Every structure is written in structure tokens, then in C-alpha cells.
Amino acid sequence: xxxxxxxxxxxxxxxxxxxxxxxxxxxxxxxxxxxxxxxxxxxxxxxxxxxxxxxxxxxxxxxxxxxxxxxxxxxxxxxxxxxxxxxxxxxxxxxxxxxxxxxxxxxxxxxxxxxxxxxxxxxxxxxxxxxxxxxxxxxxxxxxxxxxxxxxxxxxxxxxxxxxxxxxxxxxxxxxxxxxxxxxxxxxxxxxxxxxxx
Amino acid sequence: xxxxxxxxxxxxxxxxxxxxxxxxxxxxxxxxxxxxxxxxxxxxxxxxxxxxxxxxxxxxxxxxxxxxxxxxxxxxxxxxxxxxxxxxxxxxxxxxxxxxxxxxxxxxxxxxxxxxxxxxxxxxxxxxxxxxxxxxxxxxxxxxxxxxxxxxxxxxxxxxxxxxxxxxxxxxxxxxxxxxxxxxxxxxxxxxxxxxxx
Numbered sequence: 551x552x553x554x555x556x557x558x559x560x561x562x563x564x565x566x567x568x569x570x571x572x573x574x575x576x577x578x579x580x581x582x583x584x585x586x587x588x589x590x591x592x593x594x595x596x597x598x599x600x601x602x603x604x605x606x607x608x609x610x611x612x613x614x615x616x617x618x619x620x621x622x623x624x625x626x627x628x629x630x631x632x633x634x635x636x637x638x639x640x641x642x643x644x645x646x647x648x649x650x651x652x653x654x655x656x657x658x659x660x661x662x663x664x665x666x667x668x669x670x671x672x673x674x675x676x677x678x679x680x681x682x683x684x685x686x687x688x689x690x691x692x693x694x695x696x697x698x699x700x701x702x703x704x705x706x707x708x709x710x711x712x713x714x715x716x717x718x719x720x721x722x723x724x725x726x727x728x729x730x731x732x733x734x735x736x737x738x739x740x741x742x743x744x745x746x747x748x
Numbered sequence: 749x750x751x752x753x754x755x756x757x758x759x760x761x762x763x764x765x766x767x768x769x770x771x772x773x774x775x776x777x778x779x780x781x782x783x784x785x786x787x788x789x790x791x792x793x794x795x796x797x798x799x800x801x802x803x804x805x806x807x808x809x810x811x812x813x814x815x816x817x818x819x820x821x822x823x824x825x826x827x828x829x830x831x832x833x834x835x836x837x838x839x840x841x842x843x844x845x846x847x848x849x850x851x852x853x854x855x856x857x858x859x860x861x862x863x864x865x866x867x868x869x870x871x872x873x874x875x876x877x878x879x880x881x882x883x884x885x886x887x888x889x890x891x892x893x894x895x896x897x898x899x900x901x902x903x904x905x906x907x908x909x910x911x912x913x914x915x916x917x918x919x920x921x922x923x924x925x926x927x928x929x930x931x932x933x934x935x936x937x938x939x940x941x942x943x944x945x946x
Contacts, residue, residue: 553840554811554818556801560794566787568779569772580837581766583798583811589764590799594792596758600781601788603754613752613781620752639778642751 557583606638609680611656611673613638621654628652630687634677634706636660636694644692652690655680660698661705674706681713688716695722755781804836807878809854809871811836819852826850828885832875832904834858834892842890850888853878858896859903872904879911886914893920 557579565575582590606612607619610632614620621627621641631652635641641654657672680686689710693699703719710717723741724733733741755777763773780788804810805817808830812818819825819839829850833839839852855870878884887908891897901917908915921939922931931939 553843554802554813556794556797556813557811560798563791563794566791567776569775574767576837576840577767578765579798580835582795583802587799590795593761593764594795596754596761597780597788597792597795599754600758600777601785604752604781613755615752615754637778639774642774645751 606656610654611638611658611676612641612654626651630685631690632677632680632686632688633690633692635692636699640692650690652688657693657702660693660702662698669705672702674709677706678709681710681715686713686715688718691717691719804854808852809836809856809874810839810852824849828883829888830875830878830884830886831888831890833890834897838890848888850886855891855900858891858900860896867903870900872907875904876907879908879913884911884913886916889915889917 560579560582561572561575564570564578565572567575570578582593603615604613605615605617607614607617607622609618609622612619612621616623628651632655633644633650633652634655634657635644636657636659638656641656644650644654655673655677657674657677659667659672661667661669661672677689681689689706691703691706693703707717721744722737723744724730724737730738758777758780759770759773762768762776763770765773768776780791801813802811803813803815805812805815805820807816807820810817810819814821826849830853831842831848831850832853832855833842834855834857836854839854842848842852853871853875855872855875857865857870859865859867859870875887879887887904889901889904891901905915919942920935921942922928922935928936
């Protein structure tokens, strides 16, 4: 097949991205080819800035442009609560709710022996040293409700029990707008176990 | 919400691309953020090369790196047949079949009075002058089988009838692997009209 080499290569590079198949990559490459130069430059610049301007907060490992992230630096946030999440993207999801006003701590993954992820690869000791420094009253575990997330939560609970702080985990139950009839038994079971007295 | 500005901007730029929504853009941006520098640079370089290294063939308006595209320059192709397509992406689709070995001509769209696309905006006069130059024995029309494609085909047939060449149109019928039961009536009708004596 005789496709111009730069187009072929752009398609290959784009199709390496998650959820982008060969066909979508081709559509994107042809779209970029047809777009005016300024919008393509804006896209390229924004991708390049991602790698050069973004670093990770040295306190909580959130995405940041400075040594510490905006959340850690904000005086409006409650600095006595830490919410532990797997990835920085979870912070974006939680921030969208406007329900949480404390700090975060990004583990950078969850314990997964099959994938060779051990406690040393996660930011667990940094979490413990934040708690040791004092001033923390509560640690909320907000890991994904799956086997690895639960295992990691149990491991963290064991470590955190050594300190005089409240440890909590975000609730499991029926999702808002969900339908009891179509919910899986495990979720309904959790909803019963976690029922709240009114 | 406190998302680092470069991340926010990359998400915005990515979500301007076709078929990329806000959620996918966020996933892509976070993926790029986590990728190693060399693979991000390869992606950026390939997108930048798309705009700087690619031009359009001055003969057939296919995507090209030189004045003329590889297909127009190839001595292995049959230079007596021109296949007329709407967009350069159609050439990629046809080349994948390995069924066609002639040249192409990219119109750059189809006649569409509602979208203000008239014959002047398409590469129609360039097609006619290629035919006028001589050496062409057949023009195959391979425009999309929709109203605008059909209108444009009829317009081209009228113009090309002036020259002593064969004019053809690619077949319409049931797609390979398709199911007669679920095909639309127009397609089945076309399949009957275009039936081949065995």
C-alpha cells in the first residue's frame, strides 16, 4: 500500500494511545492533516507542556505545576483529612463532586502480586510519614472496590491502626440513578450491610 | 475544581478531535502524562511532521511528501485508468483491497449546494485537463453512494462524455458478509438491478 510515510507514522503513533484503534487513528491523522496550522500547533504545544510543565506534588503525588499541588497549598482545604486514592485521575473524579474538602494522597497503584506491584512501588511510606508528622485526624480510603483495592485497603488499615486517627472507607451501595433490579448481587449485598439508620 | 492548567488545556485540545469526548480526552492526557518522554516525543514529532512534511500531489491531490505522490510516480501502476474519489482517505481504503492498480483523482469533496460546495471548489477542472492531455482510457467513479455522491457522479459523467474514454462506476450491492434479511431495501434493489449473468 502506498500511504505517505509521515501519515503512516502518525497513524501508528496515535494508535498506540489507549482506546484508539487503527481506524480512529487514521481518522484523527487525516483530521489533523486537514486542520489549520494554528489549531494543530495548539494541540502539539499542549501535549508537549504535559510532559515539560507537569510534575508530581512532593507531598501527595497529585499532578502539579509546582513542588506542591494547588490542593496541598490551599488554605481553604481541611488539612486534617487525607483521602487515599489509586491514581491522580481519581482526584479529578472526586473534585468534580464538590463533596470533599480535605487533602489527598495518591498511592500510584494498588498492591497486585500478579503484576509484581509491591508496597515499595506505592507511595505508602510517604502516607505513613504524613500521618506521623501529626495534625491528621482522619484518613479516608477511596480505592476502587475490587480485589486489589480491597487488599490494599486492608493492608493500609493494618498500618494506620498504629496511629490515633480515624480510618474510614467510602461507602459502597447502589449507584445513584441505578436500578435495584439490574444491580449485581454483590452490590445489593453491600448496600444491605452498609445500611444507615434513619 | 483544582486541575493543573497544562492538563486541563491538553484535555481541551484533545477533545476538539473528532470522536474524542471529554472522558476519552482525559484518559489520553493522563496516559501521555504517565508515558515515558521518548514515546511522547515520537507522537508529537509525528503530528508535527503531518503538517510540515505532507503536501498534496499536484497531479491527483492525494497526500504526498513530494510534488507528485508515490502512486502517480509509480511505473508499476496503470497510467491509463483514473479512479475518482471524494477524499484522500478513500484512496487508503481502496489501496487496502489490492484490487485496483490505476491512478487516482481526489475531488476534495462532492457537490453540495446546501453546504455551498460548488464545482469551483472541487478539483473537477484538473480532472478534465488530465483527460484532455490524453493517454487515459477509463475513468472509474468511486464516490460515496449517497445523494451528493450520485449528483456529483452524474455531473462528472456529463462532462466526461465529451471525451472518447470509458466511464464506469464501482458496483453497488450487498456488502460481503452482509445479511440479505437485514439489508435496507435500497441496497437490495440495487443488487437486483446490478445483477450479473453467470
